[in-house]
Amino acid sequence: MNVRQWSRDLGLGIRFAFSGGREGWVRMVLTAVGVGLGVTLLLLTTALPNVLAARDQRGSARQDLTYGAAVPPKGDNTVLVGMSATEWHDKDVRGRLLQPEGPRAPLPPGVDRFPAKGEMVVSPALKELLASDGGKLLRERLPDRIVDTIDEPGLVGSQELAYYAGADDLVASENSSRVVRLTAFGEPHPTTTEQPDPVLILLTLVVFVVLLTPVAVFIAAAVRFGGERRDRRLAALRLVGSDSRMTRRIAAGEALAGALLGLAVGTVFFLIGRQVAGSVEVMGESFFPSYVDPSPALALLVAVAVPAAAVLVTLLAMRGVVVEPLGVVRTAKQARRRLWWRLLLPLAGLGMLYPMIGNGRGHGDFNQYLVIGGVLLLLVGVTALLPWLVEAVVARLGSGAVSWQLAVRRLQLSSGTAARMVNGIAVAVAGAIALQMLFAGVESQYTRSTGRDPQRASMEIDLSDRSQVAVAAREFARTEGVKASVAISSGGFGDRRRDPATSAGITVGDCTALRELAHLPSCRDGDVFLVPGTDDDAAQQALQRPGRHGFIDPTYEGGERGREVAWTVPAGLRKVTARRDALQSSVSGLLLTPSALPARAAPTLYHQVYVRLDPSVPDANEHVRNTAAHVDRLANAWSLSPTLTSVKFTSLRTGLFIGAVCVLALIGASLLVSQLEQLRERRKLLSSLVAFGTRRRTLGLSVLWQTALPIALGLLLASTVGLALGAVLLKMAATPVTVDWASVLSLAGAGAAVVLAVTLLSLPPLIRLMRPEGLRTE
Template identity: 45%
Template sequence: MSAGTRVPLGQWARELLLGARFAVSGGRAGWTRTLLTSFGVGLGVAVLLLAASVPTALTAGDIRKDNRDWASSEEVEKAEHTVLLSWVYTEFRDETVSGRELQAEGDPDKAVLPPGVDKLPAPGEALVSPALRDLLDTEDGRKYLQPRFDGLTITGTVGDQGLSGPSELLFYSGSDELEADSGHVWRVSGFGHSEPSNPLSVALVALVVVMLVVLLLPIAAFIATAVRFGGERRDQRLAALRLVGADNAMTRRVAAGESLVGAVFGLALGSWLFLLGRSQARSIDLYGIGLFPSDIAPGFLFTLLIVVLVPACAVGVTQLALRKVVISPLGVAREGVDRGRRLWWRLATLLLGVVLLFVLGPRFSGGGADIWLLAGSVMLTLVGVTSLLPWVVERVVDRLQGGSLSWQLATRRLQLNSGLAARAVSGVTLAVAGAVALQMLYSSVQREDERDTGMDTGQADVTVYSGVEGGSDGERLAGQIRELDGVRSAHGYLTGEAVHEKTRVNEYDVRESVTFTVADCPTLRYLLKIDSCADGSTYFALDPNLPKDERPKVPAAGDRYDLRADPEKARPENPDWWTVRGKVEQARVGQDASGSQAPYGLYTTPDALAPERLGGEAAAHVQVRMVADGAGRADGVERIRNLAPITDPSFSVQELRSKAQSDEFTVLSNALMAGSVLVMLLIGGSMVVSTLEQLRERRRQLSVLVAFGTKRSTLGASVLWQTAIPVGLGLTLATAGGLGLGLLLLRMIGGGVADWWAFLPMVGMGLAMIALVTLASLPALWRMMRPDGLRTE
């Protein structure tokens, strides 16, 4: 049949079916070849389906959060169905445990309920998330978290529809002590409210785009490699077809049918692996990212693309591989062996990606068109770098001569067919090049995103804030903290409100009230900008932002303040007067250890005003210095948190950190780590499969070598060298390409190099992969060196 003759559809079908028959026939060898291809494609399909589920997974948790939120800014009238709500939280081992106290204002059976709650908990009862329940049942949880739940009886769990994810630590508790006019209590008539999200910065948008390309591109390369497993045996079968009368076009259609079977089986296997992993999603938590099975749902369009493109990729790669193969009835010959691999198109691909990145750099805005251009530029650059590997491997191994027997066996095998080894390592090269560039971008964005918190970690490690009934409670709190294990020292200051004597009765002028702060001189020097301090000193810090007509007068000697009065209520019958003695010096406020501005008002030492005299709504601020870092410090912080019940909204413990990252960057960082783990596991598995496929192709040669007395250790070392040479060249190429790509990306966002040694962990990972792949392939190598490998038909 001539090349221009149109092939009937029925003939296409018959020849594709013939190829499918070859894929599943031929005994154990045929099935092994098909299963290897199916397994490789299946791994890639499973990861692609997981990647296609990312948009749904990212929004599902936010949607559930919005469904349980409420509009705190709206004024709600009391009704039969309204509830009072107070938001409380604590931290445990750097994880946030958040809760809501609920109190019905009418019939509890008619009260509005948050998602995941079937019945309003009664006072003293609590519903907890499954993750929080499991945490409370652990030894660490019983010792360091359970005390905060004393007084609460856990009666059930919060349903999945009320949680952002399976690992969220959340609880709802019932109360009968909430007051609608309190500052931390809201009246709620319904749940379901969303706030507009803040857009990502240009640097974070670039990081997201590069991260997706770097994590997904190796998967596509792996699938393209997997569909070429068994290529040498396939070429021999196609030569046999030519011998019985098939033409070149027919052999290619038969090869397409054979590839389709592996791709279809791979689709089925990948779907099963995806569903299996999806069913276990609740129990998997990678770097704080946990999902419900229902969250992992690829969109219809993405799924359709995967179902169509994977078989099309299998057919396309097979046809491209056969372009350089001359299949005749007498055997198979590869074109261009003497001429070598073409270099021009590889350099052209790389150069195009570099030019696009260079042009995009100054004008990247993070918009839609720029995002696609950035993704395409990074993809072209990485593909260009990776496509150079076969050419580099071919040029290098052709010049390798001499050495030990294992070295010669490895180099001779690579000289005969370096393409298979290069393809097997292309995934590693692609992943490492992308990872190096991504790490450079990540380090720069991390440095730019990192901000100074203003906290003074040289002054304290932890600050504690608590509302107290009076100054004596504040002193008692500081004493309790000092006695805890893991605490080196604790000192602080007390604040409270007082009312000036001349304020009119029943019609208070709030300007005449003043905030009192009682602290020792070392603390006052820290809170105020003063030159000197002595016992009995009194200072006054005026808010410079107040208009002149609203500024209170500076206290003077003889002024009296009622320590029991409330600025918003009538004067108490039994006032507690405090008289200003001596000169009141004016001062400017500074900051405490937590970075918060010290309050404006009167400052005195305990000698001038005894702390226990402060009453009403006093507050204690305690600065704590912990023991050295480690378990002792972490346990000490948890003991401090256990000093108050979790439902006390006035008690908070803050660990001081001089640096902090934005929440968006933290989420991206966790996603990057989780994705990197999955991709590296996939690449490791692909290299094992590729090595096993190469060993299977060489089974007879291995048996012959053993029959002639070659040591098994020599053959094992040859497998190591056969993997190490292309991987070493690939890592070198990936390092150079990754550093160059990283510099272009940094130029695009206007960032500087934060880590020139970003490639070292990636190179170390690649070297570790060589050892692991060699070890994993040794059992198969020993089996293939048995004498029965010489048997033929």
């Protein structure tokens, strides 16, 4: 066999594909749409590295946090930046106050000029929100006049909420992280290489394999649309003299034509989706169309792999079909499918994963090739086992209603076609179950307790050092939706003015506030209490004794001098014990009522206000944030929760959700295309049954049974493989194996819901096909 013969036969198949009349074009369009949907998702996946890199680059370019670096001296090339970020209905609003100190002050990316006092430059999404009726409360918080919008280089996403407002009262200091002085925006230090987390790498690898495998399965199924009708056409070629090998190559040429057209359709879908990406937001994440730029090497790989896979799949499929001049030997009784080689795939996958069991994060990295290969073989094993399972079950099904018998007989004749339709959904569900088990199992490793009880305090507001904490406490107490509020200030007390050898914490608040921290026998203004720490050494105990001289806010190396305040621990100090449900964690040291603190020491402390909200008041937390912005535009206000989850873990889970949404959309669309192709091939059969008096309701139920049986078997197999894969992955992460059966059932139900929706959408075309006019032929 030479290349010229292959090229000629493939070219002949391509010509047949495009010259088959209306039937041929319909088949080509369906194949192209099916392949195109898969290509679209593959191209989106190849663009993901560039999306992440572009977002990181934009974030780094506007970086204005100095991370403890020394404050540069004031000059004509410096700008003061105040941190005024807030939240709106659990969505972050990035806010900055700008105060240029000279004509050469640097502008942040995306901003053409500095806003003056009372003006602000906002992102397009924030401008739209502030102009809407739903943003009325947020407009009260940001009352400045909008003079311009932030251009794309200054934003990380098209739907990001961000603003820059003008200011004239900012003051930078070594001890303040709320106001920084910059000579340029961007990362102040080179990025340091962080030790990778093996478990997070394992999660990332499995996420990619689980999301992409169903896509490959769907593409392989799409290139076989119209297989039965195509094989009957190939019989005519055998009649005019082509041999079996030439016939297979011509069939591969037809599939190649569909794949090439699918590449074109997928590229168009991708370009459309690229533009749509700029106007949507999923799980708080948004992108600009310019981000969605596929890697040239990966895009070229997709362009080569999809047509090559189409040819390979067709040649493998044709090995089981005997095309003779007088017909196609497909409807005769086929040899039973063998099970032994189908079991080799999942067993080989388990064998590749087995050496890494027990690694966790303490025994080095996971071998990425073994992880990808093992998970891939287990998922592909679903596609190999499902046809055998469907054939074995439907062969034993017997009598029933007419619709049941029609469905069973159809499945008995073409169980492979039925299995191909649900292979993708089965693979997706199996991977989703495994990932859900893995995420749920390791979540506790990336979640820590904050020690906060939201029932005691709903929100915490951290004020800057320019705020009057007593005034702020009264303002919050009068805020709509606030049931109670307490103000607490904290600082440090050392044995020396500079670089103290021993230090202890001090906490200042009125008696009501201190009772939220410790059990006080009695309290009045002027009292001082001591909460001994569990790990206090002799020097710390001596520092906190009555009559001991020291300094509040001592200066450490590199810090701003002159803020130290001399103070003596007063007599009458009483020991108390901390509350187990204290508003602050690890309460220890000296507790002071306001008059016991020197007046000069008040500006050196850090101030917090804790509020308890009335859950019956709508938007109570937004009213609190409005008060915080009114009292101090540099205040930070956030809701308290009992736990805190790692940002990287949360981001990975968000990425999985976004990818799962795309895969489910692909599953639904591809199943619908496949269902329509199946109905189109059986148009004459359906019309014949209707002409002989079969009720349309019976035929509709038969179609439903033909879908329900394979999907039920597919979900059963997917659940089994998913649970096995999830258990192995948990063992690899050195985590106890647990199964959340509610989640497993919900994932299986989601897969069944997609198939049910596709079936319902295919009923209108089915009704149109069930007409006697379908018997007409050309």
